[in-house]
Amino acid sequence: MAQRPTMHDVAAAAGVSQAVVSLVLSGSSAGRASETTAQRVRDAAAKLGYRTNLQAKSLKTGVTEIIGLVGDEVATSPFSGMMIKGAQDRAWQDQHTLMTVDTGGDDDLERAAIETMLSHRVRGIIYTAMYHREVTVPAAALDTHVVCLNARDLDGRAPSVIPDEVTGGYEATRSLLDAGHTRIAMVNIHDTLPAARGRREGYERALLEVGIEVDPELVYQGEGIQRSGFEAVRHLMALPAPPTAIFCGNDRSALGAYQALAELSLHVPGDVSVVGFDDQDLLRDFFHPALTTVHLPFAEMGDKAAALALDPSAPADVHLVHCPVIHRKSVAPPKGR
Structure with missing residues (x-):
């Protein structure tokens, strides 16, 4: 097996001292070696296939x-x-x-x-x-x-x-308020999760900001899965005064919501607007029309x-x-x- 090139080999190839090679390859050469010299060292190291000895460096x-x-x-x-x-x-x-x-x-x-x-x-x-x-x-x-x-x-x-769950929930609800909705439901995920608590806090904050009291009838505690989104929307749309818009705590719930609305012969967004949360790329192609949602960064x-x-x-x-x-x-x- 060929011997691995050393810092001494790089120094010889570049025509500089080992100290200069050490400074350049550690990124500490500014003000101590010209850029021309530093580039010559980098070129020599690349040509020789030199790699820093991380074990030795870590000991130092x-x-x-x-x-x-x-x-x-x-x-x-x-x-x-x-x-x-x-x-x-x-x-x-x-x-x-x-x-x-x-x-x-x-x-x-x-x-x-x-x-x-x-x-x-x-x-x-x-x-x-x-x-x-x-x-x-x-x-x-x-x-x-x-x-x-x-x-x-x-x-x-x-x-x-x-993630800033509260602001995400707030802006999701604001997008529905700005479209003219005042009767907005929320289908949340597991309430033990910080995400669920934050998203609901944002939802409530947006409603209260425009003078709309939070209606407990319109808040459905789901499980964050497709089935609970389906069941939630069946329940919500059977209310005497059903919502005109639904904020779902995640995209999986939103997919169930779409399916329930389709079964009820209701259209998104013509009859009911829907907003999700997550922007889960694996689900995007299942939404027709495409889902407005909150992106987790x-x-x-x-x-x-x-x-x-x-x-x-x-x-x-x-x-x-x-x-x-x-x-x-x-x-x-x-x-x-």
């Missing part, structure tokens, strides 16, 4: 150029791929790589994953949840800089990056979490990421207006 600096990401079912969640991509892109932008472990909710695997990452002297660990919830960060992870992603640290010991959240993981001085604040309304074809003025 105490960290490696790696960020760890540990999560429950992050490999199988329909959303987590975008979180990972956002974190990976930011890590790569800052010349780091992302080490990802999906624990599948297994506590033993989670402990082993964290210990492995600590043994690699990672710059930080992103502790990720499949869906937005409150978590207790494992004590071992606190041995390095840890950031919660799509989760809020209950103990307030780590920065947390979460997973890539932006992953980017933010990676940036915080690389900043050991970042305080344990909660960072809310805006969830914009994606306007499509499912909202129109109330029938007759």
Whole structure:
């Protein structure tokens, strides 16, 4: 096997000292070497196929150029791929790589994953949840800089990056109010979830802001699945004064709502307007007409979490990421207006 090129080989090829090579390849050459010299070093390293010895570097600096990401079912969640991509892109932008472990909710695997990452002297660990919830960060992870992603640290010991559910729910409801609706129902998801509580708070805030009292008859507590969306809309449309618009707590509920309305020979948005939440790409093609929904900004959240993981001085604040309304074809003025 051919011997791997060394820093000495790069220095000889570029006609500079090893100290200059070290400065250039570590990104610390500004003001110490000309750009011409720095480029000559980079060209020599590329031609020789030189790679930095991360193990030796970590012994010197105490960290490696790696960020760890540990999560429950992050490999199988329909959303987590975008979180990972956002974190990976930011890590790569800052010349780091992302080490990802999906624990599948297994506590033993989670402990082993964290210990492995600590043994690699990672710059930080992103502790990720499949869906937005409150978590207790494992004590071992606190041995390095840890950031919660799509989760809020209950103990307030780590920065947390979460979607702004309240503003998302508010803007979803505002889109229906702005279209002229005043009788707006909400089909929510599990009320134990922070997402459900935040989305309902935004819904209620938007109604109260324009002087509309929240009607408990129009708030249906669903399960966040297609069937409960179907059942909710069957119930809501049987009321003496049915809603003219429905805000669904997620897109799966909205799909059930579409099906129930079709069974009742009601059209979206001609008879009833519908807004969802999630902007789940796997479901988009099932909506006819296309669903107006709130986008969960997973890539932006992953980017933010990676940036915080690389900043050991970042305080344990909660960072809310805006969830914009994606306007499509499912909202129109109330029938007759």
